[in-house]
Amino acid sequence: MEMNYAKTVEKWGTLEVAVKGPKEGNPFCDQWIKGTFECKNEKKTVDGFYDGDGVYKVRFMPSFVDTYTFKIESSFQTESAEEVSGSFEAVAPSADNHGPVRVAGTYYLAYEDGKPYHCIGTTCYVWNLQNEKLQEQTLKTLEENAFNKIRFCIFPKHYDYNLHEPITYPYEGTPCDTSELNENNFAEYNGCASGNDWDFTRFNPAHFQHIEECIKKLMALGIQADLIVMHPYDRWGFSMMKAEDDDRYWKYVLARFSAYRNVWWSLANEYDLMHEKTLADWERYAAIICEKDPYHHLRSIHNCKAYYDYNLPWVTHCSIQRTETYRSSELVNEWREKYHKPVVLDEICYEGNIQFGWGNISGEEMTRRFWEAFCRGGYPGHGETYLSPDRILWWSHGGVLHGTSPERIKFLAKIMEEIPGLGVEPMPCKWDEVACRAAGFPARKDYFIYYYTFMRPSFRDFYFDDTTEYQVEIIDTWEMTITDGGIHKGQFRVQLPGKEYIAVRIKAVK
Amino acid sequence: MEMNYAKTVEKWGTLEVAVKGPKEGNPFCDQWIKGTFECKNEKKTVDGFYDGDGVYKVRFMPSFVDTYTFKIESSFQTESAEEVSGSFEAVAPSADNHGPVRVAGTYYLAYEDGKPYHCIGTTCYVWNLQNEKLQEQTLKTLEENAFNKIRFCIFPKHYDYNLHEPITYPYEGTPCDTSELNENNFAEYNGCASGNDWDFTRFNPAHFQHIEECIKKLMALGIQADLIVMHPYDRWGFSMMKAEDDDRYWKYVLARFSAYRNVWWSLANEYDLMHEKTLADWERYAAIICEKDPYHHLRSIHNCKAYYDYNLPWVTHCSIQRTETYRSSELVNEWREKYHKPVVLDEICYEGNIQFGWGNISGEEMTRRFWEAFCRGGYPGHGETYLSPDRILWWSHGGVLHGTSPERIKFLAKIMEEIPGLGVEPMPCKWDEVACRAAGFPARKDYFIYYYTFMRPSFRDFYFDDTTEYQVEIIDTWEMTITDGGIHKGQFRVQLPGKEYIAVRIKAVK
Structure with a gap:
C-alpha cells in the first residue's frame, strides 16, 4: 500500500496520511479507513475519508511536542501491520500557532496555549463558493480588518441576492434548471426544486478540497473557520436529505475538517427554519460530532427565532442571533446567567441598507452593539448588507466592506487585547x-x-x-x-x- | 353678604362667586362655603375656599350654553336664601375654547366638543415658582413650540439643580435654614429638614392665586395644565404631612382649580418614591378627587420604578415613566393591551447631557421615541436637561430650549393633526x-x-x-x-x- 505523509508537523498542525486504494464501486460507501495516532501523552483513533481518484486520507492534529507513531487500518488493507505504520515528529508550534480555541473560565475563550482569544466574528455565508477573484478580495479584506472568526457554509446558498450557482457542488449530480429563476420567484424554488439530480452517496471531493484550502488560508490569517454544516437556504435539496444521507455527510465533514485547528462546528444556521429536522436530528448530529471529532472543537448551533438549549452538555458556547428588534447585545448578561457559557453573538443585525429588517442598521448602531456586548462580557459578531450595483454583499459573498463599523471594530479589538486576563466581566x-x-x-x-x-x-x-x-x-x-x-x-x-x-x-x- | 360674580361666562369658562366673610380664627378650618349651580341639563354642588383677607370664593365651570341659577351656602351665612342666589348666562365658547380634554374611543383623547386632542406634553416641574422673568420666558418658549400639555408641581421642589427657594410657599410659616445647603449635601435635607416651621392648617392664598394665573396663561396658549399635586423632591416636609393635612390640602386644591377646563390631576410624580405614603393613601386621594371634582378632569399618577395599576377605575389614562433603559415608547402596544386606556408617556428620558441616566439622550433619540410612541398609538412627552452655566434647565425651571428635538416635535405635531379621526392605531x-x-x-x-x-x-x-x-x-x-x-x-x-x-x-x- 502506497502511503505518503510528512515526517514533521507542528503541534496543532495537520498530519495527513494519503493512501492509494480502490476506485471501483462506490468508495465513499463501500470502503472505510482509519488511523490510530499515539505518543506518550495521547492516543487517538480517527476516521479517514475517500478523496477521489483512488486516494484515501487520514488526518491527525497532534496536541503534544513528541514523537508520534501511527497505524492505518482500512477495508481494503492487504499489507502487514508494519507496512501501514509510520512515525513523525510533532515539533514546537510556530509563533502564530496557538492551538485550537477552547472555553476558558466558564464565560471566555482562549487558545489551547493559554493566549486569550477575544472573539470578533463576521459572517460571509458562501464567500468560499464565489469566483476566485472575489474570494481573493475577501481574504484581503479579512487581512485588513480585525475579524478573527468567520462563519461560512459548506453547502451552497439559495436566497435573495444568492441566485447564481456555486463554483462547486458537494455531491455528484446535476442541479435543477434555473433559467426561469429570478428575484421575484426564488421562494418557489425553496427546499428541493424539481429537476435536481444528486447522488447523496457520492461526494464531490473537489468541493471539500476547496473548503480545506479556505480553512487553511483563514488559519494563515489567524482566523477561526466557524463552519456552518447545515442551513435552510436551499434549492438543491441538501437541507432535506434523509437521515442516513445526513449522517454520511456529517461523518465525511468530520473526517475531512477536524484536524484543522481553527475549525469550529456550527451545526446549522437558523436551525429552526429547517422544518424537516427535529430536535432528535440535531442531537444525533451533535452526538456524531462528539464521537468523531477527537479534538473537541467548539460546537454550537445558531437560531432564528427559537434559541437552542445552550445548557445541553455538547454545546460549548452560545451562538446567538438576537430575536428582538430593540435589544440584542443588551441581553448578554441574561444569557451569561442562563447558560454559564461564552456568549458569542453571531448575528446582532447587519450594518447596511437592504430591504430586510435584519440587515439595515447604521455603523453607529453596529459599533454600539459591539461595545455593549463586549462590556457585558460577550463576544459580538459583525455582518454587512449594503446594496451595491454589483449585488455583491459582504454578508453572503464577501468582497469589500462599505460600512463604517469595521474601522471602529479594529479600534475595539485593540482595547480588547489590552485587557489583562481572559476578558471583562459585567x-x-x-x-x-x-x-x-x-x-x-x-x-x-x-x-x-x-x-x-x-x-x-x-x-x-x-x-x-x-x-x-x-x-x-x-x-x-x-x-x-x-x-x-x-x-x-x-x-x-x-x-x-x-x-x-x-x-x-x-x-x-x- | 357682599357677593360678586360675572353675569356672563363662556361654556367651559370659569364663573367665580366672591363672598365677603369672617377673617378671625382660622377661616381655612373654621368655615366652609359651597355653591349649587343649575341649568336645564345639569346641577352641580361644588366646594368653595377661603382666599385670604376675608374673601371666600366658589368657582364653577358650566358645561352647557344656558341660563344658570345658583345659590351659595356657608358656615357664616346670615342672609336669606334669595340674597345668596344669583344667575348668569353661559354663552357659546370662543373659537379656541374646546372644553376639557376627555378620553375618547378607549385609547384616545379629545376635547369635550369632539376635536381630537393629540397630546404632546413637556415637563417643567416648578417653572411656576421661578422668578417672573423666567416664567415669562417659559411662556414665550411654550408659545413658540408644539407642546399642548405641561406637567408642573404645586409644591416647591428640592433636588439637584433645585436648591433655591420658591417665589412663594403653599403654607404660612418659615422654611428651614439653607445657608449651609449645597450640591454635595442636598440629600441630607431630603424630606423634612430640621428648622421648618409650617402651619399646615393655614394655606398661603398668594401661592395658589399665582398657580391659577399660570393655569389661565397656559389656557390662553391652548396648553393643558397637568398639575402634579404631590411629589417626593422635598426639604420642607410637604411630602410628609399627616393624613388630615394631606386631605385638607387636596380639598383646597380641588376647590380652587377644578373649574379651569385645562386642568389635569396628576396625583404625584414618582409616587413610589414617597415612602411614607401607602397604596391606601393614594386611593384615598383619588376618592377625594372623584368626590370633589364634579367635572371629571383627567386623573392619573406617575411612577418611578413601579407602575401604578392603571386598570383602577378612577385612573383615566396611563401616565408612564419608562422603567427600562433600552425600551420606552416601544412598549406602548403592551400598555395599550394591558390597560385599555390612553397611554401618555410623561417621561421617556430627557434630551440633554446631565450626569443622570434619565437626562442625557440626544435629540435624535428623543425624536425617535416620539415617533415610536405616536405610531404605536400612544402620546409621547418631552423633557430637556442640558447643562447650562446659569444652571437653568427646562426640566425644572423652564426658560429656553437648547435641544434639537422640539423643532422635530413641531413637525410631528403637524403630521398628527392631519390624521383623520382621533389618532392612529398600531x-x-x-x-x-x-x-x-x-x-x-x-x-x-x-x-x-x-x-x-x-x-x-x-x-x-x-x-x-x-x-x-x-x-x-x-x-x-x-x-x-x-x-x-x-x-x-x-x-x-x-x-x-x-x-x-x-x-x-x-x-x-x-
Whole structure:
C-alpha cells in the first residue's frame, strides 16, 4: 500500500496520511479507513475519508511536542501491520500557532496555549463558493480588518441576492434548471426544486478540497473557520436529505475538517427554519460530532427565532442571533446567567441598507452593539448588507466592506487585547452605563471600563477606595480617540464630552 | 353678604362667586362655603375656599350654553336664601375654547366638543415658582413650540439643580435654614429638614392665586395644565404631612382649580418614591378627587420604578415613566393591551447631557421615541436637561430650549393633526417598521403610516388591494421633509433613502 505523509508537523498542525486504494464501486460507501495516532501523552483513533481518484486520507492534529507513531487500518488493507505504520515528529508550534480555541473560565475563550482569544466574528455565508477573484478580495479584506472568526457554509446558498450557482457542488449530480429563476420567484424554488439530480452517496471531493484550502488560508490569517454544516437556504435539496444521507455527510465533514485547528462546528444556521429536522436530528448530529471529532472543537448551533438549549452538555458556547428588534447585545448578561457559557453573538443585525429588517442598521448602531456586548462580557459578531450595483454583499459573498463599523471594530479589538486576563466581566452599574472589570476571582479592582452607549453624561463621579491611584482615559468609541483623563485617588469626577458612544477606562497605577 | 360674580361666562369658562366673610380664627378650618349651580341639563354642588383677607370664593365651570341659577351656602351665612342666589348666562365658547380634554374611543383623547386632542406634553416641574422673568420666558418658549400639555408641581421642589427657594410657599410659616445647603449635601435635607416651621392648617392664598394665573396663561396658549399635586423632591416636609393635612390640602386644591377646563390631576410624580405614603393613601386621594371634582378632569399618577395599576377605575389614562433603559415608547402596544386606556408617556428620558441616566439622550433619540410612541398609538412627552452655566434647565425651571428635538416635535405635531379621526392605531408590521393606520372600526384602509425608526431599508413593497389608488409620501422625520412618492395601485415598491428616521405615509386617493 502506497502511503505518503510528512515526517514533521507542528503541534496543532495537520498530519495527513494519503493512501492509494480502490476506485471501483462506490468508495465513499463501500470502503472505510482509519488511523490510530499515539505518543506518550495521547492516543487517538480517527476516521479517514475517500478523496477521489483512488486516494484515501487520514488526518491527525497532534496536541503534544513528541514523537508520534501511527497505524492505518482500512477495508481494503492487504499489507502487514508494519507496512501501514509510520512515525513523525510533532515539533514546537510556530509563533502564530496557538492551538485550537477552547472555553476558558466558564464565560471566555482562549487558545489551547493559554493566549486569550477575544472573539470578533463576521459572517460571509458562501464567500468560499464565489469566483476566485472575489474570494481573493475577501481574504484581503479579512487581512485588513480585525475579524478573527468567520462563519461560512459548506453547502451552497439559495436566497435573495444568492441566485447564481456555486463554483462547486458537494455531491455528484446535476442541479435543477434555473433559467426561469429570478428575484421575484426564488421562494418557489425553496427546499428541493424539481429537476435536481444528486447522488447523496457520492461526494464531490473537489468541493471539500476547496473548503480545506479556505480553512487553511483563514488559519494563515489567524482566523477561526466557524463552519456552518447545515442551513435552510436551499434549492438543491441538501437541507432535506434523509437521515442516513445526513449522517454520511456529517461523518465525511468530520473526517475531512477536524484536524484543522481553527475549525469550529456550527451545526446549522437558523436551525429552526429547517422544518424537516427535529430536535432528535440535531442531537444525533451533535452526538456524531462528539464521537468523531477527537479534538473537541467548539460546537454550537445558531437560531432564528427559537434559541437552542445552550445548557445541553455538547454545546460549548452560545451562538446567538438576537430575536428582538430593540435589544440584542443588551441581553448578554441574561444569557451569561442562563447558560454559564461564552456568549458569542453571531448575528446582532447587519450594518447596511437592504430591504430586510435584519440587515439595515447604521455603523453607529453596529459599533454600539459591539461595545455593549463586549462590556457585558460577550463576544459580538459583525455582518454587512449594503446594496451595491454589483449585488455583491459582504454578508453572503464577501468582497469589500462599505460600512463604517469595521474601522471602529479594529479600534475595539485593540482595547480588547489590552485587557489583562481572559476578558471583562459585567459589574453592577448605573442605568446609563455598562460597567465591567477585568475578569477574575476574587473580583479585580485594577481595571475597569464604563461605557455610556447612546447616553451622554457630561461628567461622572467615581470612588473605588481611598488609597489606590487610578489612571483615567476617556475613549471616544466612534471617533476612535483615547484622551488622558489624569490620575485620581479617592472620590473623583471625570468630565466627559456629553456625546454618544463614550467610554471611560480606569486602571490602577502600578 | 357682599357677593360678586360675572353675569356672563363662556361654556367651559370659569364663573367665580366672591363672598365677603369672617377673617378671625382660622377661616381655612373654621368655615366652609359651597355653591349649587343649575341649568336645564345639569346641577352641580361644588366646594368653595377661603382666599385670604376675608374673601371666600366658589368657582364653577358650566358645561352647557344656558341660563344658570345658583345659590351659595356657608358656615357664616346670615342672609336669606334669595340674597345668596344669583344667575348668569353661559354663552357659546370662543373659537379656541374646546372644553376639557376627555378620553375618547378607549385609547384616545379629545376635547369635550369632539376635536381630537393629540397630546404632546413637556415637563417643567416648578417653572411656576421661578422668578417672573423666567416664567415669562417659559411662556414665550411654550408659545413658540408644539407642546399642548405641561406637567408642573404645586409644591416647591428640592433636588439637584433645585436648591433655591420658591417665589412663594403653599403654607404660612418659615422654611428651614439653607445657608449651609449645597450640591454635595442636598440629600441630607431630603424630606423634612430640621428648622421648618409650617402651619399646615393655614394655606398661603398668594401661592395658589399665582398657580391659577399660570393655569389661565397656559389656557390662553391652548396648553393643558397637568398639575402634579404631590411629589417626593422635598426639604420642607410637604411630602410628609399627616393624613388630615394631606386631605385638607387636596380639598383646597380641588376647590380652587377644578373649574379651569385645562386642568389635569396628576396625583404625584414618582409616587413610589414617597415612602411614607401607602397604596391606601393614594386611593384615598383619588376618592377625594372623584368626590370633589364634579367635572371629571383627567386623573392619573406617575411612577418611578413601579407602575401604578392603571386598570383602577378612577385612573383615566396611563401616565408612564419608562422603567427600562433600552425600551420606552416601544412598549406602548403592551400598555395599550394591558390597560385599555390612553397611554401618555410623561417621561421617556430627557434630551440633554446631565450626569443622570434619565437626562442625557440626544435629540435624535428623543425624536425617535416620539415617533415610536405616536405610531404605536400612544402620546409621547418631552423633557430637556442640558447643562447650562446659569444652571437653568427646562426640566425644572423652564426658560429656553437648547435641544434639537422640539423643532422635530413641531413637525410631528403637524403630521398628527392631519390624521383623520382621533389618532392612529398600531397594525401588525415587519420587524424593522412600526406600522399604524387612522384609528377606526372596522379597520380603516385609507390612511397608513410606516415608521422605520433607526433601521434603514432602501425600499419597501406594499400591497393593500388591486383597485385603490394610494398617494405615497416619504417623510424624513429628522430633516423634516415630506417627499412625494407618487400614486400607486396594487403591489408597488417605494424607494427609500436608506437613512435612519424615515417614515412613509400612504393615503387613499379620494
